[in-house]
Amino acid sequence: MARLVFRRLHPFPVGDAAMKPFGYTILSLVAVIACHGPALEGASHKQADVTEGAITEAQFVDSMGVNVHLNFTDGAYAQLDRVRDDMRYLGLVHVRTHDGGDTVPLSDYARLASEGLRFNLIATADQMDRNVNFAANLMAQAPGAVVSIEGFNEINNWPVSYRGLHKDEAGRAAQRDLYAKVKAHADLSHLPVLYFTGGEAVSDLSGMADWANVHAYSNNAQQPGPAIRSAFDKYTGKAAKAPRANTEFGNFTLPEGWPEGKPYWANYTQLGIDEVAQAKLVLTAYFEGAESGIRRSYIYELLDEKRDPKGTEPEFHFGLFTFEHRPKAAAKALHRLTGFLVKTRSDRNDGPIGARLKTADGSIGILPLQREDGSLIVALWSRAPFWRWDQTYAGPAQMPTKQVDLVTWFGSGKIKAVAFDPLEDTTVKIKVRGGRNISVAVPNYPILIYLQKG
16 A cells, blocks of 8 residues: 555654544434344244354454554653553553564563553564564563564565565565574464565465464545455465454544644545544444454554644554543543443353344444353444545545344344444443334444343
């Protein structure tokens, strides 16, 4: 993807360098649920039950990660305790970063791991031995701290030279050696190795990586689904069947005080958006990723790295939190999302609940999440745009909701339903009147329909 070359996750720090919320009210949700009879006329529950392809709630939460720069000591990331607290606020544990090198001691990483964080560590071609040793020592001090090791970051932006080779040829040669080093180490051999990013098409990852890996940024604040799916087109043959990671996605927010309606172009594919639009993009990308079978998606990034008093550095506005650690709308939405999942867990087991869309045309995303207690959460989102722009104007797109019909069933028992909106922080009980169909007004970001035994 052609875009501004920011310093995203470069291994070494590089020098210093009137939002109008809008939203959807879930109070417009209209529902009549029925819990008897077949799921669809003339169809068995098994034939109609698209939840056969669902993932568990635990798998979904485990798929959510965040980029951090723990090795940057000259900005917001210098306060590691605040990084930990911000991750706790989000309710997430997975972070992507380089090792500490000569700037941040291993003991700091081990402390963060003991406090719950789990690391995807990015390697550099000229420091692979150090990278592998750092990972092994971290695992020795904090077992389970490292969950994966990743090849080199965006070799199209930060080219790799290795053993007299250059560009992709160098990247592949170094990736093979990295893979061999990780798999030869007893404490690391079980970890997945992720392929480097920014390279050419590849058909076979054998001996180089266990997972395919992309950076799926959606151009110009568009809905993230198409960018996520097309990013993996470069993986063909056997590589197309490998587990997948999206280790960077996101969008920068407009600087404070930016004139309403004025476009902020970082380059011809990078356009600033308000906090609400960023929140919609972040929520949707996590759900689109999980729906597409991606094992882990890492938002770029946790914090606005540095202050930007002149509003001229878009790279310093990608954070879920500001430089001062104020949660933006995206951080608040993720906090509410993970909090809702925790709050609604139950020790009882209701047995499986089924659900499906009556008419699915691709304009609606759907991800059913199965829960240990037998209840079901169905995430729904419209793939309509959330930001509109031209060369003279940029701002929130009109948000017509899309009406969809959700069919539910639970044998001959009753179901009760709740609709939750993580962006607006609204929870609405849906009155059960003896039907089986829920008519839902779906906005252009994910809402959750929580179904449990009545």
